[in-house]
Amino acid sequence: MSERIRNLSAQHGLAEGVMVLAIIGWWLTARGLPSFVLPSPLEVGNTVARFLLDPTLLYHLAVSFGRVLAAVSLAMVIAVLLALVSRGSPTLLAVLEQRLLLVLNSFPSVGWAILGVIWFGVSNPTVIFIEVLIILPFCLTNALEGFRNIDVELEEMGRSFSRNRWRRFTRLTLPLVMPFLAAGLRISFGICWKIALVAELFGAQSGLGYLLLQAQANADAAMVFACCFVIVIVVFVIDGFALAPLARAYSRNRGIA
Amino acid sequence: MTDAAPGVLRLAPSRPAARSFALHAVTLAALLAWWVYSLFVPAYQIPGPVVVARRMLAFVTDPLLSLQLAISLTHAVSAIVLAFLVGAVLAFCAHFLPVTRLLIDSRITPFLNAFSAIGWLFLGILWFGLDDTTVVFAITMILIPFSAINLRAGLNELDGELIELGRSLTRTPLRRFVKLIVPMMVPYVFAALRTSFGVAWKVTLTAELFGGNAGVGYILNVARQEFDTETIFAVILFILLFVALMDVFVFRPLQRRLDRRYGLV
Numbered sequence: 001m002s003e004r005i006r007n008l009s010a011q012h013g014l015a016e017g018v019m020v021l022a023i024i025g026w027w028l029t030a031r032g033l034p035s036f037v038l039p040s041p042l043e044v045g046n047t048v049a050r051f052l053l054d055p056t057l058l059y060h061l062a063v064s065f066g067r068v069l070a071a072v073s074l075a076m077v078i079a080v081l082l083a084l085v086s087r088g089s090p091t092l093l094a095v096l097e098q099r100l101l102l103v104l105n106s107f108p109s110v111g112w113a114i115l116g117v118i119w120f121g122v123s124n125p126t127v128i129f130i131e132v133l134i135i136l137p138f139c140l141t142n143a144l145e146g147f148r149n150i151d152v153e154l155e156e157m158g159r160s161f162s163r164n165r166w167r168r169f170t171r172l173t174l175p176l177v178m179p180f181l182a183a184g185l186r187i188s189f190g191i192c193w194k195i196a197l198v199a200e201l202f203g204a205q206s207g208l209g210y211l212l213l214q215a216q217a218n219a220d221a222a223m224v225f226a227c228c229f230v231i232v233i234v235v236f237v238i239d240g241f242a243l244a245p246l247a248r249a250y251s252r253n254r255g256i257a
Numbered sequence: 258m259t260d261a262a263p264g265v266l267r268l269a270p271s272r273p274a275a276r277s278f279a280l281h282a283v284t285l286a287a288l289l290a291w292w293v294y295s296l297f298v299p300a301y302q303i304p305g306p307v308v309v310a311r312r313m314l315a316f317v318t319d320p321l322l323s324l325q326l327a328i329s330l331t332h333a334v335s336a337i338v339l340a341f342l343v344g345a346v347l348a349f350c351a352h353f354l355p356v357t358r359l360l361i362d363s364r365i366t367p368f369l370n371a372f373s374a375i376g377w378l379f380l381g382i383l384w385f386g387l388d389d390t391t392v393v394f395a396i397t398m399i400l401i402p403f404s405a406i407n408l409r410a411g412l413n414e415l416d417g418e419l420i421e422l423g424r425s426l427t428r429t430p431l432r433r434f435v436k437l438i439v440p441m442m443v444p445y446v447f448a449a450l451r452t453s454f455g456v457a458w459k460v461t462l463t464a465e466l467f468g469g470n471a472g473v474g475y476i477l478n479v480a481r482q483e484f485d486t487e488t489i490f491a492v493i494l495f496i497l498l499f500v501a502l503m504d505v506f507v508f509r510p511l512q513r514r515l516d517r518r519y520g521l522v
Contacts, residue, residue: 011359018360037383091279099283105455106500108462110474111493114481118489119302134459194373194399195456198463201375209375216379224383228376235371 039222047226048233057211061230064200064207067124068192071131075188076181078132079139083147097144104137109195113202122203130199135188142187146180147173175250182247189243193235304487312491322476326495329465329472332389333457336396340453343397344404352412362409370402374460375467382468391468392461399460404449411445444519451508458500462492 023041030040051057082100086092116130150173158172200209208227215223288306295305316322351361377398381391415438423437465474466481473492480488 007355008359010356014356015360015364019364091276094276094280095283098280099287102501102504103497106458106497106504108493108496109459110463110466110477111489111496114477114489115493118484118486190371194371195459195463197373197375201467212375212379216382219383221380221383224376224379228373228380231373231376232368232371236367239371 036219036221039225043222044225044229047222048229051226051230060207060211061234063204064197064209065234067127067131067200067207068189068196071128071135071196072185072188072192074128075132075136075139076143076185078136079143079184080177080181082140083143086144087147093144096140101137101140101144104133104140107133109134109198113198116199117202122205124204126203127199127207130203131192131196134196134199135191138188138191139184142180142184143177146177146184149180150176178250179247182243182250186239186243186247189238190235193231197231301484301486304490308487309490309494312487313494316491316495325471325473325476329461329474332392332396332465332469332472333454333461336393336400336461337450337453337457339393339397340400341404341449343401344449345408347401347405348408348412351409361405366402366405366409369398370406372398374399374463378464378468381464387468387470389469389471392464392472392474395464395468396457396460400453400457403452403456407445407449407452408442411442411448414445415441444515447511447515451512454503454508455500458496462496 026038027041030038035043051061082096086096112130112133116126116133120126120129154172154176158168162168162171197207197209197212200207201213204210208231212224212227215221215227291303292306295303300308316326347361347365351358374395378391378395381394385391385394419437419441420433423433427433427436461472462474462477465472466478469475473496477489477492480486480492
């Protein structure tokens, strides 16, 4: 036991030590370089802190957050509806998997961004449209996988308990696919912040993507760094406090780790 | 019962055929819908399939344009290889040096996994300017966590008893590594490469568009500024066809073979 604790504290020591060393190394390197190439950790920290105080920055962050939330929910609803519709028919399932999913998976994300702006102009719905199309394949893959893994015998049993389709759906089907949906939610939330943010470079006059673009154009490296760290923090916090517990709760319900 | 049997027999073989018929019908219907819709919409919004096909043909025959396709492919492949190497170093360090496990599994990998693609891209532009280094750097940084996570999962699932057995058969760690660990890792290496390939194409064009001076993404940027929607459609269709064909003809057959050989991992 004490061996394990010593082992763990060594791991913690190394992990924290390397982080501190990395920040010191960054600080030392930044001292010799102009701040548009590498801003010092202090400068970046100040800019990150401004995100909590400055109402304009807070507004941009909130706008991005709202769009990501809307896009993820919309994509998940579409994915579940498509998966539900295709359940009865193998042909439809084949069309979904071998045509729709194949095309969505192979579609370059920047392609949606450019086309979205050409078709709908610069607006909030455009950004959400682009983000939904980028994350839809991830949601759809998970939803289809979830419905495919439902135990047919459990469904049979459900049918013998209740004739009400809605009730069977909410009490039986939904809990059974929930682990897969939760996993899909986690993946698409991450992808939305990491990759789908490109939508805001083309299709918006607000949001973190727009801030990044402005900062890059003004060679404001501290702001570029700060935006990146804010994204990392948002993804960590939401994933750690909302999505990971959700996934855990449902996987415990199923009795598998 | 006896009456139904021939019917079932007749149905069973025809079903896959019916399904593939439905698949082609959907493809045709989509093309037709595109064509009809393009008749009513201005060409700068949605150009018709015929114009786009002609533009794609021009791409293939023009050596300058196919060179750009080749450049994009080089960007993507070098980033995949680099990211795989870095990811492998991270995963093996975490597995064989337990001291580094916390650092890698709960500091480095989650951090890289949460870092935005556009962030890496803009940092690359600040550090390296607009060139190939920036593009490859941005794609590599995005791909590293995918490789690291897949390989780490593989190392976690390594069969401890088989390793025990290996230890009783040979004392050379290198030999155990090559003969035992590497073969057991094959499905995970494949998964890492397959995921990387898919994600790489999603970000390569973005990276080239903002941070490059060559490649298909650069062409896309020029076309976007000139509202040359035909070229945009042609480029997207090229990428779409390339990635889809790779998936259908390379990755899926390989995956099936691996599944057969290694069971359902």
